[in-house]
Amino acid sequence: MNSVERAFIARSQFILKQKVQWFPGHMRKGIKDIGRTLKNTDLILEVHDARIPFSGRNLNLLSRIASVKPILLLMNKSDLINNKDKCRIEEELFARMGSNNVPIKHIFWMNSLHSNPIYGGYDSKLMTTIISSIEKIANVGSNNNLFQTDDHYNLLVMGIPNVGKSTVINRLRNVFLQKSGKATKIGSLAGVTRSVLEKIKICDNPKKIYLYDTPGILEPSFHRLETNADIEAMMRCAVCGNISEKVLEAELTADYLLYWMNKMANYQYVEWFGMDKPTNDITELLTYGAIKFNFFEKRRSMTTGETNIVPQLSSVADKFVYAFRDGSFGPILLDEDHLRMTK
Numbered sequence: 139m140n141s142v143e144r145a146f147i148a149r150s151q152f153i154l155k156q157k158v159q160w161f162p163g164h165m166r167k168g169i170k171d172i173g174r175t176l177k178n179t180d181l182i183l184e185v186h187d188a189r190i191p192f193s194g195r196n197l198n199l200l201s202r203i204a205s206v207k208p209i210l211l212l213m214n215k216s217d218l219i220n221n222k223d224k225c226r227i228e229e230e231l232f233a234r235m236g237s238n239n240v241p242i243k244h245i246f247w248m249n250s251l252h253s254n255p256i257y258g259g260y261d262s263k264l265m266t267t268i269i270s271s272i273e274k275i276a277n278v279g280s281n282n283n284l285f286q287t288d289d290h291y292n293l294l295v296m297g298i299p300n301v302g303k304s305t306v307i308n309r310l311r312n313v314f315l316q317k318s319g320k321a322t323k324i325g326s327l328a329g330v331t332r333s334v335l336e337k338i339k340i341c342d343n344p345k346k347i348y349l350y351d352t353p354g355i356l357e358p359s360f361h362r363l364e365t366n367a368d369i370e371a372m373m374r375c376a377v378c379g380n381i382s383e384k385v386l387e388a389e390l391t392a393d394y395l396l397y398w399m400n401k402m403a404n405y406q407y408v409e410w411f412g413m414d415k416p417t418n419d420i421t422e423l424l425t426y427g428a429i430k431f432n433f434f435e436k437r438r439s440m441t442t443g444e445t446n447i448v449p450q451l452s453s454v455a456d457k458f459v460y461a462f463r464d465g466s467f468g469p470i471l472l473d474e475d476h477l478r479m480t481k
């Protein structure tokens with residue numbers, strides 16, 4: 139960090155300048171479908187994004203389900219965080235179980251995108267570990283009545299939109315049944331899966347395992363946004379792509395990312411945008427970006443009728459957020475402050 143960066147004072151709070159309302163019909167239907175599918179389910183496999191282990195988990199819905207079905211937590215996209223953070227995250231997640239009423243039986247880490255181990259990618263031991271955890275749960279006497287049959291296991295895959303539920307399912311199926319192709323649809327935008335899908339077989343041996351894919355259901359507090367913590371959690375989800383880009387303007391999501399990077403004294407964006415010092419001003423940042431990436435468009439003025447060349451700020455905002463999502467700024471744990479709070 140240079141002396142200018144050391145002297146920089148970051149914004150102390152993120153102010154949400156847009157009203158947010160989003161609870162699409164398919165999510166309401168999804169909750170009903172999940173309720174109906176529960177009776178045929180042995181366990182819940184909750185999939186979440188490793189960059190936001192504490193933000194966005196739908197604890198409300200999970201706590202209701204946890205009273206009837208055991209929950210396994212799969213932290214996906216773990217290629218986008220540092221390995222050294224995993225233990226601290228696990229400790230904190232287990233520490234919170236008492237207060238949030240969502241007891242987790244096991245936590246698994248997965249990078250479902252790359253099978254090559256040099257990317258820290260899919261480890262064939264993972265499935266064996268998942269199976270042995272399921273068997274351990276099934277073999278506890280008090281859980282006997284939770285499992286439908288001894289012959290196979292049915293898991294319901296749950297999670298907020300775009301955490302990689304479908305990718306996880308396809309990956310597990312590809313590796314363990316050597317089936318190529320996709321059993322369930324994948325998309326880089328939130329909200330691809332819209333209803334509980336057919337049962338998908340992912341494993342034959344030593345036991346048959348079936349998964350139900352479900353639509354991503356967002357944390358309901360995002361519809362109320364009563365506290366700063368709710369706003370920060372929602373914005374972190376937006377940065378990770380869990381909230382439809384139709385709901386939050388690209389500039390707003392980019393503004394939160396800028397606020398967060400400054401707060402964490404992470405100034406990697408300065409060079410990326412071709413600037414000479416950090417800024418708190420999103421318009422300044424995006425204007426630099428428009429010049430660097432040559433993002434301009436012709437726009438006709440409604441009042442004078444003249445055509446002007448103006449920067450395409452929303453395209454630059456998208457580029458910034460996508461670069462973060464791709465890992466261009468290195469591994470980033472957006473919820474790092476949740477770990478610090480407990481130190």
Ligand SMILES: Nc1nc2c(ncn2[C@@H]2O[C@H](COP(=O)(O)OP(=O)(O)OP(=O)(O)O)[C@@H](O)[C@H]2O)c(=O)[nH]1
Nearest residue numbers: 215250300301302303304305324325329330331354
């Ligand atoms: N870096 C990285 N990206 C991933 C990983 N898993 C999934 N993705 C990407 O995340 C995006 C969302 O994946 P999906 O599998 O469609 O997510 P989903 O949770 O099923 O999404 P919905 O249907 O919207 O609920 C896609 O662009 C995937 O390529 C991972 O382990 N690492």
